[in-house]
Amino acid sequence: MSEAWAVVGGGAREWALAESITNSKNVSEVHVLPGNLGGAFEKKCVWPIGNDRVKIKNFDDVKNFFNEYKQEIQENNGRIKRVDDLKDIISYISENNIDMVIGGQEKYLSLGLKERCEKKGIACWGPTSKAMIVEADKCNTNDLMKKWSIPCPPFENFYDPESAKAFLKDNFGKNGKKYVVKYPYLLDGKGSRVCNTLEEALSAVDDFMVSGAICSPVDKLTIEERLYGEEVMVFYAVHEGQVKYLGSAKDFPERFDAEDTFLIDRFNKRMGHPGEMVNYITGGMGVVAPHPLLKGRGDLVKKIEDTIVVPFLTNLLEEEKLEFNGIIYFGLCALKENNDYNFYVFEINGRDGSPEAEGRWPTIETSLYDIAKKSYEGKLDELNIKFKDKVCVGVFTVSGSFPWFKGCGFEASQMPPGYPGKHLTGQVIDYSNEIPENSFHRHAGTFITQTGNIAVGGGRVILGGGLADTYSNASRIAYEAISDKYIRFVGKSFRKKIGEGID
Numbered sequence: 001m002s003e004a005w006a007v008v009g010g011g012a013r014e015w016a017l018a019e020s021i022t023n024s025k026n027v028s029e030v031h032v033l034p035g036n037l038g039g040a041f042e043k044k045c046v047w048p049i050g051n052d053r054v055k056i057k058n059f060d061d062v063k064n065f066f067n068e069y070k071q072e073i074q075e076n077n078g079r080i081k082r083v084d085d086l087k088d089i090i091s092y093i094s095e096n097n098i099d100m101v102i103g104g105q106e107k108y109l110s111l112g113l114k115e116r117c118e119k120k121g122i123a124c125w126g127p128t129s130k131a132m133i134v135e136a137d138k139c140n141t142n143d144l145m146k147k148w149s150i151p152c153p154p155f156e157n158f159y160d161p162e163s164a165k166a167f168l169k170d171n172f173g174k175n176g177k178k179y180v181v182k183y184p185y186l187l188d189g190k191g192s193r194v195c196n197t198l199e200e201a202l203s204a205v206d207d208f209m210v211s212g213a214i215c216s217p218v219d220k221l222t223i224e225e226r227l228y229g230e231e232v233m234v235f236y237a238v239h240e241g242q243v244k245y246l247g248s249a250k251d252f253p254e255r256f257d258a259e260d261t262f263l264i265d266r267f268n269k270r271m272g273h274p275g276e277m278v279n280y281i282t283g284g285m286g287v288v289a290p291h292p293l294l295k296g297r298g299d300l301v302k303k304i305e306d307t308i309v310v311p312f313l314t315n316l317l318e319e320e321k322l323e324f325n326g327i328i329y330f331g332l333c334a335l336k337e338n339n340d341y342n343f344y345v346f347e348i349n350g351r352d353g354s355p356e357a358e359g360r361w362p363t364i365e366t367s368l369y370d371i372a373k374k375s376y377e378g379k380l381d382e383l384n385i386k387f388k389d390k391v392c393v394g395v396f397t398v399s400g401s402f403p404w405f406k407g408c409g410f411e412a413s414q415m416p417p418g419y420p421g422k423h424l425t426g427q428v429i430d431y432s433n434e435i436p437e438n439s440f441h442r443h444a445g446t447f448i449t450q451t452g453n454i455a456v457g458g459g460r461v462i463l464g465g466g467l468a469d470t471y472s473n474a475s476r477i478a479y480e481a482i483s484d485k486y487i488r489f490v491g492k493s494f495r496k497k498i499g500e501g502i503d
Helices: 012-022 059-068 070-075 086-095 106-110 113-119 138-147 161-171 198-211 261-270 298-318 356-363 368-376 471-481
Strands: 003-009 027-034 045-049 054-056 100-103 123-125 155-158 179-182 192-194 221-225 230-239 242-251 286-289 325-337 340-349 391-399 439-443 446-448 454-456 460-468
Touching: 003 012, 012 027, 012 045, 012 356, 012 368, 012 439, 012 460, 027 086, 054 059, 059 070, 086 113, 100 113, 100 368, 106 113, 113 123, 123 368, 138 155, 138 221, 138 298, 155 161, 161 179, 161 198, 161 221, 179 198, 192 198, 198 221, 230 298, 230 356, 230 368, 242 298, 242 356, 242 368, 286 356, 286 471, 298 325, 298 340, 325 368, 356 391, 356 460, 391 471, 439 471, 460 471
Parallel strands: 003 027, 003 100, 027 045, 100 123
Antiparallel strands: 045 054, 155 221, 179 192, 179 221, 230 242, 230 325, 242 286, 286 391, 325 340, 391 460, 439 460, 446 454
16 A cells, blocks of 8 residues: 655755655655745655645646635735644644654754654654754753763853853963854754854854844853864664664865855855854755765774764663654764774754755665664664665755845845855746756755746755766766756855865
């Protein structure tokens, strides 16, 4: 009997998860909600929209919706209404006889997606809201890692800006030490500030705890000593104490390439920090998978599992009484010490990553249908996860800044800095999904205007990906997929060298 599944979340990651599920012959439909316009271009996927929850399966369905629901769209300020309230999501899932729900976005998992689904008798693969504390409170997670001797950078938690600044003034630069200032809660991947100067670190404290430049001011934060090594992301399917490796990825979180000093300088000026050269952390500007350091290195993967993954999850279950089920990922810093690599945890998340999911799932042969099913049933040990002999590169287009011009809608002194700061939305995208072989698009922040045009709806807009035998070929394919031939809009910006120089 063919099954209907659902993935809950609204970005590019959710389409990557959905596509893997659709590779199973046992699934007829994957409903993605809140979803986004990417649902008009994905096979076997359903995107419910509007007050009547109209099921969008292709771009013609979108056009028909605009013709039939003009008044509703006008009443919603020209936007399509998505099913984005958790109560409405649960109602839709229940009404449409969904067999399994995958928790994609951290927001919904933290609000209790799993508990609410299972209260209705619907299977949901993902952690409970209590287990999501591993991501939702970084101060607490750091304390747990220290208690359990999980290797992580030296850190201190602070509960007021004055003590945080005093610590930085006393320690920044001593013995060459620099620091990373971290927002403690969920912030769409933008909660870390890697600081090269004391002034940058003090500004980060103000941005997170005082001014609200990035977010609403918070009551605590964590400051970690900066380690200088290779950043590695590893992913696992988890059922309590059982784990299965779901591959690795290299993320590119910094907004700009390091040599783009003019753009970094302009961004800082528009953020209100003239003279600083902070390369701001984003939700991820691109990805390569698998991570070059771990490609073909089962010994290093086993070391990570033995020293970090299994001890953390075992202590979480035994000491904190938190059963973790779903995908977990660890952000690690790999340091070469005594001719060997050691790994230190700087991040833990209770779901798949973005853009890591967009890069990894195309390299995994085994369908997420089989992985989630076995994991949910507590039978992970029966599963042999197979990987393709391919690598993937993904590059995000974002709504960036641009030089002032007459009629752009802003005074020259008030130009927005662009993603990850304030950025434009609503720009029409000249778009085509007739893209080259072995490439793909994943929509993150797009919507349809009243005139039927595809438009920018968020900071990260569309990821272009390429799958090939080498990183350089995959990179070439990915950049072709985001060229102006396929994606063009005012303020379009992207990193220029993702995937280069690896082979």
